[in-house]
Amino acid sequence: MTISPIEERYGRPAVKSIFEQSYRLKCMLKVEIAVAEAQMKNRVIPEANLEPLKMLLKLGIDEPRMREIEKETKHDIMAFIRTVEEQSNHAFKFLHFGLTSNDVIDTAMALQLKEFYKFLMEDLKDIQESLMEKVSKFKKTAMLGRTHGQHASPITFGLKMATYLSEFNRHTERLMEVKGRILTGKAMGPVGTGASMGREAMNVNKDAMRSLGLNYELATGQLVDRDRYVEFIEILGNIAMTCEKIGTEIRNLQRPEIFEVMEYFESANQVGSSSMPSKRNPIESENVCSLSRIIRSFAVPEIEGAITWHERDLTNSALERFTMPYTCILTDFILNKLSKIIRNLYVNEKNMRNNLLSSPLCISENLTTQLTLKGIGRTESHELVREVSMKYFESSGNLQDILMKSEFGNLFTESEVERMSNPLEFTGSSEEICDMVIDQTKKLLGGIR
Template sequence: AVGTGAAQGDKARELQALILTHLNLGVPLVTTQVVGRDRYIEWVSWMANVATSVEKILQEVRNLQRSEIAEVAEAFDTEKQVGSSTMAHKRNPITSENACGLARVVRSMLLPTWENALMWHERDLANSSAERFTLSHSVVLLDDILAKSDKVFSNLVVDAERMQTNIDAQKGLVMAEKVMLELVERGVPRDEAHEVLRTASMEAISSGAHLEDVCARTPPISALFDGDELHALFEPTGHLGVSGELVDETVELARRALD
């Protein structure tokens, strides 16, 4: 930024464009001695947003690794890693935890970045000392977060059997919506179908029975479905919908963006 360009003469704008083009940077329309900090706000906000998006996924990994869920987990080197200095059995999602903590630090850079946009007469140095931390640290931390997330995702352990066990532990209750919607498809008014499944679900919960068994002996349901049809509604694979297509489209979109 060269302000009015008085020191560079008539070629000031040409010189500015030449240097910025060489650096592969955009040419700002109007500047003082410094560029406006709104672009820094956008930049740090973008980094905080990326860090947060990654943290959301890693947070899910941490939760799904809990002993009572145990559906996915970070890879664990049993020869070298120690989960706890006292509890020898532990396998903590340490990389995910570390990255999540760093994401919080990146988000903390937002407030000083906003504050740095306020300069006395468009030029004081209160922003300078802060930006030595906010800009450099945000970049370095985000890079580390992405590297850690790549490590986690590339080696993620998925326990499909445990997922099935957790589904089975619900004794069909998570499939209630599927049955209700199929009742509606077969002509039962929605409110009535909802009440039928609500009553059946409450009975299953109180008795400890599987919802499929309760539905099989519930007249409004058994009158419309034979045993095989009812059983098919309780198959977990029937609840995937178009999730596979959505995942493929999202991955393809990300690949195009990277290219």
Template sequence: MSGSICPLEWRYGSTEMRRVFSRRNIVDTYIAVEAAILKGLEEAGLAPSGCWSKVESLKGTLDPAEVDRLESRIGHDIAAIAEIISNRIDEPCSRFVHLGATSYDIVDTTWALILGEALKLTRARLIEVIKLLASLVEKYRDTIVVGRTHARHALPITFGFKMANYAYELTRSLQRLRELNERVVRSKISGAVGTMAGWLKQGLIVENTASSHLGLKPHLITTQVAPRDGFAEVIADLAILASQLERLSLEVRELMRDEISEVYIDTGEVGSSAMPHKRNPSVPERVCGLSRVIRGLLVSSMENIALMHERDLTNSSSERVIIPHVFLIIDQMLLDTISILRGLRVDEVSTSRNLELTQGRIMSECIMVKLVLRKGYSRIQAHELLRKLSRESIRENKHLREILMENGLYDDEIGECFDYSKYLGNYSELIDRVLKYVREQIEVGSM
């Protein structure tokens, strides 16, 4: 890889995703679309029968370098493809290649097919992430840990409950990615300004035949190009997914801090070249770093929506960069998240220790509620009292239980608050609700 420049060529993303966006696959898909349009021309009576299969047979035979050489001479990649195809097949079929079509009939329909492939692979990776989260939810369903808000100890939760929140969020992304098929993965076969004029009132036949052959539904109406809001939606949904994966990795990083030490990733990786003792969260950190790149590319995708009149070319160059980069990056992020979750372990000694760090003060809400419901206090009175007693606990370095005893407020009912397992609310039912949703969406998403 000594000649590589972009790390996506070798460092980030999978072989499968690189194949989807490879020059070879793009050229072959261009040929497939040209063949499908020619099949549409045949069905409409605008081209001789049997021509489309001759074009189809060229898949895998055109050297992308040959296309690039001709493009460098004539300045147009699709014109180069059409000329090479025409030169490879006999008369009379060669006369009808690309007839009535515009370059973006080929380009945008190719994008649709490639996006379909890339989204399918992305969904499969995401489903694996969600399944791993669901298994962690079950494994640690009842493992009590500190819940934190504003990075401060709040109330007890379970680690399974914590993971269920991530499973829910990521399953919502799975839904979003699946819905893209309906709005975005569509053919654009409508000619130079979208009216199909070059097909002499037979355009709907050409469009329908070609689209059906490719396994796509057509856009209902277009200009010379498919609407760019769809492309922006793809990148936006992947940016949301990237941010969710970052949130999960950030949580793992925070919980791995020596001061917290509630989780660790069971791997044999070297943490530091200088400090042998280090067990660094390098993979979660990579997820967080890559997420920033995707969010940055989202801006350019949004700017591509505003094209002039029936189209201009400002979207073309940026999309060639944005789309493969975003998919390869999210691919790496998902692979990294799978690795993280497979190795994620909870240190239950540390979680038990951390539950006691605030000397019972995390149960102040429980005590406040009991004072209101059982002892006749108003909520405001109880809140102010517990706020005062909590400060006293900190100042005197005493357990809140002891402070309550000194103030004549402790009894067996109040004492139950210090049994963390009795103040977890409806956590188990909420987990079950999420797992049911996850199972339903995975079943649909796998189709």
């Protein structure tokens, strides 16, 4: 029986496998083994043969048996421990010595996130490369800027893409910065003192985490402190925000009255509507936008779950079975989807040019600038251009004729007015910015290990 759409509709199999129960249990067993080895190294427990436990890493944990035990114990980690002991014929007498459930659960989660990080950084690299291609190709392609949904000063399509690329560069930097804080585990027992392991507790904690390729929690209660999880999920929410921002822009620019870009549409087979056969809807971008909202919503329960009674209670447990896996799986999914959308995006340069040239007032900023440079005060220049603009709106006349009948006609020749009214020549530093963002991205990606 399938209830959650994440089971068969959303998420890539390779990423979903990181959060499957079988892999989670494998990570938990790795934690138990690493701690046992650290305890033997520091003479907390006597030397023992851990091969029967290590064999289970290959064979896997008997999940049906574990579920049977959990029905009796009402405790999933105790069921895990007893299952491991049964499968290993009780060969190791110090399993889970000095530990508590969340030593194992939280450190296993850190191992899962460590594996997910590889996919996440590759996802970002892929989308950055897709955006770089568009920035480079269209850095000179002039188009209308739009503010408040209205025509504004000209930009280039490359610059629009460069703003998104720059955002993803910052997301990459954030993830690199917080990686050490996120990939953190602990082996310090039920209240964070390590008391059962005596004076070597801190060494056991350090050695076990280092052997797993993790940082270790220093001062905490029973849990790895949840400010770490909150920070991570909020960064993923931030990434989802950028994804939705791009998806929203594509959807708007695909509207027939604008039609400056369009998602790839497989004309041979794809259906846009069950009732209107002609439709070519931006469904992939809409899907990205929809899932982005779900991703961001998981930050709220994670923040709430970070607040527990004293050294720990169970109010974080159930919600984190959703927040961490779902946020990671869906973030990876929309990043991959958006990268394909961008890579295969149809860019209608002809319509960008036509829309720009059919909106003469988009150069009102330049008109104000030229008046000011001619010696008229900036505020007075602004008012003169505003008055000309209102006359243009109220008439069906030619903007250049209206300009020549205004103060412009006394200060500029007709050819000068024509030149300053050309929106194709008023894209400022767009091309230079595009080149700088591409260079920034290449340096950033080159420095990732």
